[in-house]
Amino acid sequence: xxxxxxxxxxxxxxxxxxxxxxxxxxxxxxxxxxxxxxxxxxxxxxxxxxxxxxxxxxxxxxxxxxxxxxxxxxxxxxxxxxxxxxxxxxxxxxxxxxxxxxxxxxxxxxxxxxxxxxxxxxxxxxxxxxxxxxxxxxxxxxxxxxxxxxxxxxxxxxxxxxxxxxxxxxxxxxxxxxxxxxxxxxxxxxxxxxxxxxxxxxxxxxxxxxxxxxxxxxxxxxxxxxxxxxxxxxxxxxxxxxxxxxxxxxxxxxxxxxxxxxxxxxxxxxxxxxxxxxxxxxxxxxxxxxxxxxxxxxxxxxxxxxxxxxxxxxxxxxxxxxxxxxxxxxxxxxxxxxxxxxxxxxxxxxxxxxxxxxxxxxxxxxxxxxxxxxxxxxxxxxxxxxxxxxxxxxxxxxxxxxxxxxxxxxxxxxxxxxxxxxxxxxxxxxxxxxxxxxxxxxxxxxxxxxxxxxxxxxxxxxxxxxxxxxxxxxxxxxxxxxxxxxxxxxxxxxxxxxxx
Amino acid sequence: xxxxxxxxxxxxxxxxxxxxxxxxxxxxxxxxxxxxxxxxxxxxxxxxxxxxxxxxxxxxxxxxxxxxxxxxxxxx
Numbered sequence: 001x002x003x004x005x006x007x008x009x010x011x012x013x014x015x016x017x018x019x020x021x022x023x024x025x026x027x028x029x030x031x032x033x034x035x036x037x038x039x040x041x042x043x044x045x046x047x048x049x050x051x052x053x054x055x056x057x058x059x060x061x062x063x064x065x066x067x068x069x070x071x072x073x074x075x076x077x078x079x080x081x082x083x084x085x086x087x088x089x090x091x092x093x094x095x096x097x098x099x100x101x102x103x104x105x106x107x108x109x110x111x112x113x114x115x116x117x118x119x120x121x122x123x124x125x126x127x128x129x130x131x132x133x134x135x136x137x138x139x140x141x142x143x144x145x146x147x148x149x150x151x152x153x154x155x156x157x158x159x160x161x162x163x164x165x166x167x168x169x170x171x172x173x174x175x176x177x178x179x180x181x182x183x184x185x186x187x188x189x190x191x192x193x194x195x196x197x198x199x200x201x202x203x204x205x206x207x208x209x210x211x212x213x214x215x216x217x218x219x220x221x222x223x224x225x226x227x228x229x230x231x232x233x234x235x236x237x238x239x240x241x242x243x244x245x246x247x248x249x250x251x252x253x254x255x256x257x258x259x260x261x262x263x264x265x266x267x268x269x270x271x272x273x274x275x276x277x278x279x280x281x282x283x284x285x286x287x288x289x290x291x292x293x294x295x296x297x298x299x300x301x302x303x304x305x306x307x308x309x310x311x312x313x314x315x316x317x318x319x320x321x322x323x324x325x326x327x328x329x330x331x332x333x334x335x336x337x338x339x340x341x342x343x344x345x346x347x348x349x350x351x352x353x354x355x356x357x358x359x360x361x362x363x364x365x366x367x368x369x370x371x372x373x374x375x376x377x378x379x380x381x382x383x384x385x386x387x388x389x390x391x392x393x394x395x396x397x398x399x400x401x402x403x404x405x406x407x408x409x410x411x412x413x414x415x416x417x418x419x420x421x422x423x424x425x426x427x428x429x430x431x432x433x434x435x436x437x438x439x440x441x442x443x444x445x446x447x448x449x450x451x452x453x454x455x456x457x458x459x460x461x462x463x464x465x466x467x468x469x470x471x472x473x474x475x476x477x478x479x480x481x482x483x484x485x486x487x488x489x490x491x492x493x494x495x496x497x498x499x500x
Numbered sequence: 501x502x503x504x505x506x507x508x509x510x511x512x513x514x515x516x517x518x519x520x521x522x523x524x525x526x527x528x529x530x531x532x533x534x535x536x537x538x539x540x541x542x543x544x545x546x547x548x549x550x551x552x553x554x555x556x557x558x559x560x561x562x563x564x565x566x567x568x569x570x571x572x573x574x575x576x
Contacts, residue, residue, distance in 0.1 A: 083527065221524055224531040225555055250531045254551060412530075443532070459514040468527060 002145040003168050004206065005071055007175075008034055011212035015186070020208065022236075023060035023217040030212065035131070036065045041072020041139075042132035043121060044100060049074045049139065050147055051099035052361065054092075056080040057123060058106040060217055063196055064205070066102050066123050067150070074139035075099065076148035078163065079197040082107050086114055087424075087465050092153050092161055093118070095362050102126075145169040151361045152199055154299050161420070163361035164299045166202075173354035174302040175206040177326045181307070182267055182293070184240070188213035189264075191238035193223065193247050199299040200272055200413070203242050223247050226256035233262055240267040242295075244413030245275040252279035257286035271295035271304060272413030274401070278316040296322035296401065300370065300385045301355040305329050306399055321398035322391065329353045331399070332384070333391055338375030346392040346402050350374075352384045409438035411445060414469045421472060424465040425449060428458050433481045435489040436472065439498060447472035448494050450481050501566050507540045508562060517562045524556040534559060541565075547572050 001007075008030070011020065016031030028036075044053065053075045055066045063079075070077040078096055080089055093116055101118040103111045111120055149171055151163040178184060184207045192215050194200040208215040216236045222229040229251070233241075248270055251257060268283060268290050275294055284292060297304035308323025325331045333347040334340060341347030352374060359367035374382045390402040409416045418436035425434045425447060434449035449458060455475035462471060482493040508517045511533055515523075523529045529537070537559075538549050549572055558568040 220527070221556055224524065224529070224534045224559075227551055228555060246532070250535065253535055254554070256551060259551070412532075456513055463514060468530070 001172055003071075003140065003143055004149060004171055004209065005068065005140070007206070007209040008037070008068060011209060014212050018186075018212065019214045021061040021064045021215050021217065024219050026061050028061050028064065033064060033068065036127040037068035037072055038131045038136060039129045040065055040069025040102075040123065040126045041136055043126040043129050044070060044073035044075065044102075045132060045135045045139065047073065047075065047099040047119065049142070051075045052078050052096045052148075052151060053100045053102055054078050054080050054096065054098040054118070055102045056082055056107045056111060057102070057104040058082060059195065059220060062104055062123065065127055066104075067196075067205075069123075069126065070102065071149065072136055072139070074143060074147075076165075077102075077150045079150070079152070079195075081195060081197050081467075082110060084467055085465055088161070088467065089114065090116070092163070095153075095160065095163060096151070097362070143168075145172065146358070148358065152197065152299050154199075160363075160423075162363055162366050164199075165358040165361050166302055167358055170302045170355055170357065171202065171206050173328055174202070174304070174326075175210045177328055178203050178207040179210050180327065182207075182240070182269065182291070184208075184211045184213060186212045188240050189236065189238050190215040191233050191236065191241045192217045193241065193243040194272075194413070195220075198272075198413070199297075199303045200242060200244070202303045203269075203295075223250060226251055226254040227260065230256055230260045230262065233265065234260075237264050238262075239264045240269070241265070242269040242271070244272040245270050245279070246273065246412045248283060249276060249279040252282040255282070257282070262287060265290055267291050267293075269293045269295055271297070273410045275320055276316075277314045277318055277320065280310070280314070280320070281316070284310070294320045294322060296399075297351075297355075298385070298387050298389075300357045300387075301329065301351045302357070303355075305331055305349075305351045305355060305387075308398060319400065321394060321396075321400050323398050326355070329355045332374075332376065333393070333399075334375065340376070341392070344392060346390045348405060349387045349389045349391045349399070350384045351387065352382065356383060356385050409436075409445065411438070411443060412469055416445070416470055421445065421447060421462075421466065421470055424462055424470075425458065427465055428453055428461050431458070433489060435481065435491055435494055437491055437495050437498065439495075442473075444473040445471070446474045446476060446494075446498055448476045448478050448481065450478050453477075501562075503544050504541070504562060504566050504569065507537065507544060508565075511537060511540075521561045523561060524559050529559060537565075541569060545569055545573065547576060 012030040012034045019027045020030045020033050053070045055077045057063045067077050102121045104123045145168045148165045149168045151165045153161040153163045190204045192204045292310040294308045295304045296306045306322045308321045330352050332350045335347045371383045374384045388405040394400050421436045431451040436447050458475045482490040
């Protein structure tokens with residue numbers, strides 16, 4: 001197998017009338033999805049080959065027609081979230097220089113308003129068009145499994161988002177591991193929480209395609225309203241979920257499962273941030289016969305590189321291990337000198353194998369920093385990816401996450417680099433210095449700044465420049481920023497002052 | 501209403517709660533904030549907002565939140 005479209009075509013052959021992807025209002029069968037994606041692909045043939053195509057489609061099943069349509073055309077897709085602030089969309093588009101911009105009717109207005117010099121293609125118009133069978137066939141014959149499938153933008157420490165390029169081979173290898181490990185079959189029904197611009201959604205989307213399963217896209221607002229969420233899961237007979245811990249925690253904090261049972265739910269997977277044990281225990285108590293698994297990995301390893309299936313009791317205060325490497329993926333724990341860390345010592349988690357991204361799009365410098373020659377292999381070229389996460393092995397031989405190597409932050413499962421928030425704060429006219437820190441205990445992002453603006457003025461400017469999950473929860477005005485011996489802003493001191 | 505406005509201002513200092521009518525649809529309040537809000541309301545108004553009241557319609561605006569509080573108070 002060389003192309004993810006083979007997964008789609010296989011599923012359509014097996015059962016073309018089966019629902020593949022659905023949302024609150026619409027459902028797409030495998031047969032429809034394939035036909036529409038081919039029509040979309042035919043319309044996009046003229047833009048070229050192996051080029052990035054930006055896709056901005058309202059959250060829902062229709063996204064899949066656009067993604068797979070782009071793939072049929074021999075290009076790769078980049079998801080743009082309609083709710084991203086225009087500034088961030090511009091930064092991504094500038095890095096990407098896409099060959100086309102695919103939007104649905106609902107996003108057309110916004111796309112036109114952005115005044116970017118891009119060829120706009122409307123999804124609803126393309127999917128009604130004719131299939132160019134010859135054209136699609138020719139493209140497919142020429143494609144190889146290391147061709148890019150999509151690029152996914154993560155937050156960059158210099159304030160510029162980085163686009164990890166993921167190939168067909170990456171997703172074929174990764175989805176194979178997912179289906180084997182968690183027994184994903186045609187009977188699986190996913191309840192999708194993570195947005196399509198987030199690497200976790202790759203599991204839901206492509207495990208569904210590989211197994212010929214069904215995926216229901218859950219509306220975002222349901223995650224604020226527990227009974228509505230659980231009712232949706234029950235009505236759609238969802239049996240597998242892969243959510244960020246904050247979403248699982250929401251259900252636990254409301255104790256929503258006290259009065260509501262989900263007899264069909266059998267698999268509860270999570271990743272993206274640390275799963276608090278208290279909330280996990282609530283789920284395990286209410287749904288004792290489900291499998292629970294803690295997954296760990298960066299976007300640069302497609303989604304996940306290690307996992308731990310919960311097999312024992314944990315008490316609050318203990319942390320869940322991140323476990324062992326996935327099948328067909330290898331991890332190494334390396335010290336500062338690039339040697340294997342000594343037993344029980346912490347080191348940087350590094351990844352090698354077929355899950356590894358091809359690099360960052362149009363960003364050779366960042367690619368060189370993160371994707372390096374395997375220091376344990378001096379014999380032939382072999383890339384590893386340095387995650388920047390510090391880990392160690394526990395006494396059971398399981399990997400345990402210790403901390404981020406730099407000051408990177410995670411909130412609600414989103415990776416947030418302080419640099420990006422600081423870069424946005426740079427837009428505040430009278431701002432002289434700023435530094436952003438994260439207070440994990442309270443899950444708060446704090447922006448310290450020195451300048452003449454009042455905190456609410458800084459906040460108002462940031463609201464226009466940052467997606468809501470990146471917004472500082474506190475803006476703290478300082479008379480003087482503390483500096484360390486190197487003359488850099490002393491973040492440790494700021495943390496100390498914040499905690500008093 | 502005043503107490504509610506104070507709670508809201510404390511939660512989201514940069515939002516104009518007098519004007520906003522689509523706090524949920526516009527994703528102005530996230531799930532954590534709604535949870536914090538409900539527990540602050542429970543404390544300040546000495547009520548317990550039942551789970552069945554935690555639906556989008558009741559959180560779209562300060563007015564809607566206030567109506568819900570009054571309703572729950574009357575029912576108790």
